[in-house]
Amino acid sequence: MSFLKVEDLYLYYRTRMGTLQAVDGVSFSIKKAESLALIGESGCGKSSLAKCLMRLLPRNVELFKGHIYLDGSDLMELSDEEFRKTIRWQRISMVPQAALNSLNPVIKVGEQVAEPLLIHKSIDKKEALERVRELFSLVGIPQAFMDRYPFELSGGMRQRVIIAMALIMNPEIVILDEPTSALDVLIQASIMNMLKRIKRESNLTFILITHDVSISSELADKVAVMYGGQIVELNDAESFYKSPLHPYSQKLMASVPSLREDKQPEYIPGAPVSLINPPKGCRFADRCPFRTEKCSEEPPLVSLKDGNYVRCWLYAR
Ligand SMILES: Nc1ncnc2c1ncn2[C@@H]1O[C@H](COP(=O)(O)OP(=O)(O)OP(=O)(O)O)[C@@H](O)[C@H]1O
Ligand code: SF4
Ligand SMILES: [Mg+2]
Numbered sequence: 001m002s003f004l005k006v007e008d009l010y011l012y013y014r015t016r017m018g019t020l021q022a023v024d025g026v027s028f029s030i031k032k033a034e035s036l037a038l039i040g041e042s043g044c045g046k047s048s049l050a051k052c053l054m055r056l057l058p059r060n061v062e063l064f065k066g067h068i069y070l071d072g073s074d075l076m077e078l079s080d081e082e083f084r085k086t087i088r089w090q091r092i093s094m095v096p097q098a099a100l101n102s103l104n105p106v107i108k109v110g111e112q113v114a115e116p117l118l119i120h121k122s123i124d125k126k127e128a129l130e131r132v133r134e135l136f137s138l139v140g141i142p143q144a145f146m147d148r149y150p151f152e153l154s155g156g157m158r159q160r161v162i163i164a165m166a167l168i169m170n171p172e173i174v175i176l177d178e179p180t181s182a183l184d185v186l187i188q189a190s191i192m193n194m195l196k197r198i199k200r201e202s203n204l205t206f207i208l209i210t211h212d213v214s215i216s217s218e219l220a221d222k223v224a225v226m227y228g229g230q231i232v233e234l235n236d237a238e239s240f241y242k243s244p245l246h247p248y249s250q251k252l253m254a255s256v257p258s259l260r261e262d263k264q265p266e267y268i269p270g271a272p273v274s275l276i277n278p279p280k281g282c283r284f285a286d287r288c289p290f291r292t293e294k295c296s297e298e299p300p301l302v303s304l305k306d307g308n309y310v311r312c313w314l315y316a317r
Pocket of ligand 1: 013014015020022040041042043044045046047048049058060097211275
């Protein structure tokens with residue numbers, strides 16, 4: 001039974017150049033406590049998809065439609081007010097991209113993390129700070145840091161505070177949008193280890209957004225590869241990392257440097273497809289080594305097991 005099921009989701013932006021199709025008919029589902037890695041190059045629509053799930057949309061939205069079922073009920077039927085009161089931060093929360101400098105500089109971090117509890121739950125400050133203390137130990141922040149201001153913390157510690165903020169209301173789904181991309185590799189590794197431990201010890205459902213395939217493999221049970229506003233492959237992590245199916249997924253995997261093999265990492269030739277008036281047919285066609293004439297037509301979604309799929313003519317019967 002899927003816990004989060006997204007069906008035919010669209011998010012288009014109005015721009016001076018025309019309509020930009022950031023999320024264009026995206027569907028996927030995940031089970032409770034499963035982690036989905038959403039990967040793809042810069043500008044393919046990953047953060048836009050996260051914004052749909054959090055309903056944190058900019059003003060220039062031209063189209064926002066589709067279905068987002070959480071535990072069977074369609075969140076798209078909720079009013080903005082209902083969504084804000086019952087879903088955002090409470091059931092689905094997010095560590096936004098590039099949030100490292102978003103903490104309030106004049107409030108101690110312990111109090112900042114406690115704030116939503118004081119506003120939304122009727123508990124007193126002492127109890128709220130106690131909950132923050134527990135959370136700090138879960139995300140690996142020393143207790144003494146409760147009384148520090150953001151500028152007194154390293155980047156890695158600040159990111160842990162932001163992760164604690166996303167967890168404070170006890171959500172069921174946490175979206176992590178490039179949670180480690182601003183950090184050096186050692187700190188990156190320790191944050192990923194902390195997330196893996198939380199995943200093991202809780203039944204949180206994570207959606208990890210990253211352009212870094214090697215980071216995605218740390219947490220993923222399932223992988224969604226996005227290209228040009230669409231999911232081109234949705235697959236179980238094990239199958240995906242062993243033998244990715246979509247030509248773009250294969251290129252992404254081949255671009256990861258390997259320490260063991262004496263092989264140069266490949267790069268993906270060509271430029272990402274424009275999301276304003278994208279070409280008809282397969283959006284990856286310009287860069288695809290397997291392209292045939294057929295590829296100028298819209299590729300089918302070819303079903304794999306467990307509701308997974310690949311969007312490519314190569315696999316069509
Ligand atoms: N508010 C907006 N108005 C117009 N275009 C936007 C807006 N927000 C994002 N875009 C465009 O939508 C496309 C998808 O952007 P998005 O931020 O979702 O990509 P991303 O995959 O998260 O990229 P990155 O890896 O760089 O974070 C890009 O072309 C981006 O320029
Ligand atoms: S549909 Fe054609 S162009 Fe697109 S990825 Fe598949 S083979 Fe390549
Ligand atoms: Mg992004």
